[in-house]
Amino acid sequence: MRKLIAGNWKMNGLASSLAEIEALKGTTGTAACDIVVCPPFTLIEKASVRSNGSNIAIGAQDCHAHISGAYTGDVSAEMVADVGARFVIIGHSERRVLHLETDTTVASKVTTAHKAGLTAIICVGETRSERDEGRAVEIIDGQLRGSIPAGASSSNIAIAYEPVWAIGTGLIPTLEQIEEIHASIRRMLEERLGEDGREVRILYGGSVKASNAADILRVANVNGALVGGASLKAADFAEIILAAS
Ligand code: PEP
Numbered sequence: 001m002r003k004l005i006a007g008n009w010k011m012n013g014l015a016s017s018l019a020e021i022e023a024l025k026g027t028t029g030t031a032a033c034d035i036v037v038c039p040p041f042t043l044i045e046k047a048s049v050r051s052n053g054s055n056i057a058i059g060a061q062d063c064h065a066h067i068s069g070a071y072t073g074d075v076s077a078e079m080v081a082d083v084g085a086r087f088v089i090i091g092h093s094e095r096r097v098l099h100l101e102t103d104t105t106v107a108s109k110v111t112t113a114h115k116a117g118l119t120a121i122i123c124v125g126e127t128r129s130e131r132d133e134g135r136a137v138e139i140i141d142g143q144l145r146g147s148i149p150a151g152a153s154s155s156n157i158a159i160a161y162e163p164v165w166a167i168g169t170g171l172i173p174t175l176e177q178i179e180e181i182h183a184s185i186r187r188m189l190e191e192r193l194g195e196d197g198r199e200v201r202i203l204y205g206g207s208v209k210a211s212n213a214a215d216i217l218r219v220a221n222v223n224g225a226l227v228g229g230a231s232l233k234a235a236d237f238a239e240i241i242l243a244a245s
Pocket residue numbers: 008010092162166167168169170205206207208226227228229230
């Protein structure tokens with residue numbers, strides 16, 4: 001399966017940061033994996049123009065659950081698709097925690113993203129205390145069941161396993177722990193989507209960097225990575241992309 005490496009810039013990036021996309025284009029043109037950069041909303045259109053004609057796709061970091069309407073300050077899936085996004089991250093733990101997004105909200109957003117023709121990267125992951133209580137598999141299974149809507153398929157979703165305690169902390173699970181969770185996600189996807197569940201890409205996210213990417217990307221059922229901090233600088237992100245190629 002072709003790997004997918006997605007960068008999440010979070011609330012970082014000004015117009016000057018578009019130079020990172022230019023630099024990435026210069027170093028990853030022959031990469032044998034799919035590449036997505038998710039800048040903040042304000043840069044999606046310009047990033048799409050800059051990445052035009054390259055192997056870099058642009059994504060959003062969120063979208064609203066409705067396609068349009070009286071939702072002051074929100075941005076819809078149709079709007080980000082209109083300015084060039086092809087992917088959207090949905091249900092990132094920072095959205096689930098800071099914006100109180102539930103699995104039901106996530107599933108609605110994914111449906112709306114699909115209506116706009118976007119591929120949804122659906123994030124799931126356990127907290128430190130849930131892992132310590134031995135409930136990681138159970139928690140992730142529940143999140144997946146609630147967050148994947150009807151109509152999902154390998155051509156319009158990817159799953160990102162992101163342990164909450166590993167995001168931005170420099171901590172990562174052991175390779176065995178990553179393998180266990182990815183295997184259980186794969187089982188659930190097959191149960192839900194049948195044979196097509198084998199084709200859904202499952203990304204690992206949480207403190208991925210150049211020095212650990214190759215080992216993580218070799219784990220069974222790890223079909224790519226969702227990268228936060230290390231995606232902000234083209235040189236760091238390119239090393240991760242090349243590790244997947
Ligand atoms: C993320 O925000 O999705 C993420 C994985 O962040 P980091 O790589 O910085 O841990």
